[in-house]
Amino acid sequence: MELCFATNNEHKLDEVSTALGNAFILRTLHDIGCTDELPETTGTIAGNSRQKARYIWQHFGIPCFADDSGLEIDALNNEPGVDSAHYSGTRDHGKNIQKVLTNLLGQSNRNAQFVSVFTLIMPDPSGEPVEHQFTGIFPGQITNAPRGTDGFGYDPVFLPNGYPRTLAEMSMAEKNAISHRAQALKKMVDFLSA
Ligand code: ITT
Numbered sequence: 001m002e003l004c005f006a007t008n009n010e011h012k013l014d015e016v017s018t019a020l021g022n023a024f025i026l027r028t029l030h031d032i033g034c035t036d037e038l039p040e041t042t043g044t045i046a047g048n049s050r051q052k053a054r055y056i057w058q059h060f061g062i063p064c065f066a067d068d069s070g071l072e073i074d075a076l077n078n079e080p081g082v083d084s085a086h087y088s089g090t091r092d093h094g095k096n097i098q099k100v101l102t103n104l105l106g107q108s109n110r111n112a113q114f115v116s117v118f119t120l121i122m123p124d125p126s127g128e129p130v131e132h133q134f135t136g137i138f139p140g141q142i143t144n145a146p147r148g149t150d151g152f153g154y155d156p157v158f159l160p161n162g163y164p165r166t167l168a169e170m171s172m173a174e175k176n177a178i179s180h181r182a183q184a185l186k187k188m189v190d191f192l193s194a
Contacts (some may be wrong), residue, residue: 006056006066019176019185032060045070046133047116053119056126057129065115065188067181069116071154075109087134093153097146100157104142114138116180118188132191136183151175177192
């Protein structure tokens with residue numbers, strides 16, 4: 001089965017295509033000729049996930065899925081949350097991390113979680129789109145300083161609960177065994193394989 005992954009994030013694409021293996025034929029936005037910036041204006045992670053997938057279904061009419069994800073930090077009232085990609089006002093990961101660390105200065109509660117919501121859109125037998133959502137939640141702690149160079153986004157400051165290394169100190173295979181995105185993806189694959 002062919003599925004388009006509605007993302008412009010190369011790191012997400014790498015993670016998901018590696019985790020999917022040969023189970024499905026993955027089509028990228030480039031493959032389908034989509035060069036648009038996908039809309040993300042609903043104000044929630046689940047809403048933005050649905051909005052991105054719907055955009056592809058409405059404009060290209062092909063089975064597709066999208067991921068919207070973010071980092072929720074307890075002591076910051078769940079910020080950066082839906083604004084994770086541009087928390088500092090830019091998409092610069094270093095600046096976003098710096099803003100998180102500055103806002104947490106002197107804060108002993110470092111609890112946080114990554115959240116990922118996948119939205120899958122497939123046609124029913126009459127061709128009408130049917131939507132399904134799958135969520136992954138990944139608890140951890142925010143470190144006092146960045147550690148590691150792998151991964152992307154907030155990986156250098158995210159220490160998964162029960163692990164001695166940040167996500168940026170892990171290989172993609174290690175991250176893919178435990179991450180929020182991997183959990184949501186597994187639920188979607190189980191659904192598609194049932
Ligand atoms: P698409 O919308 O094109 O998929 P994006 O990067 O804009 O790509 P999101 O809107 O879902 O993706 O924003 C997610 C942001 O949350 C991402 O840019 C990172 O800052 C952060 N994030 C999500 N998953 C992460 C992970 O596994 N590791 C580190 N940071 C992550």
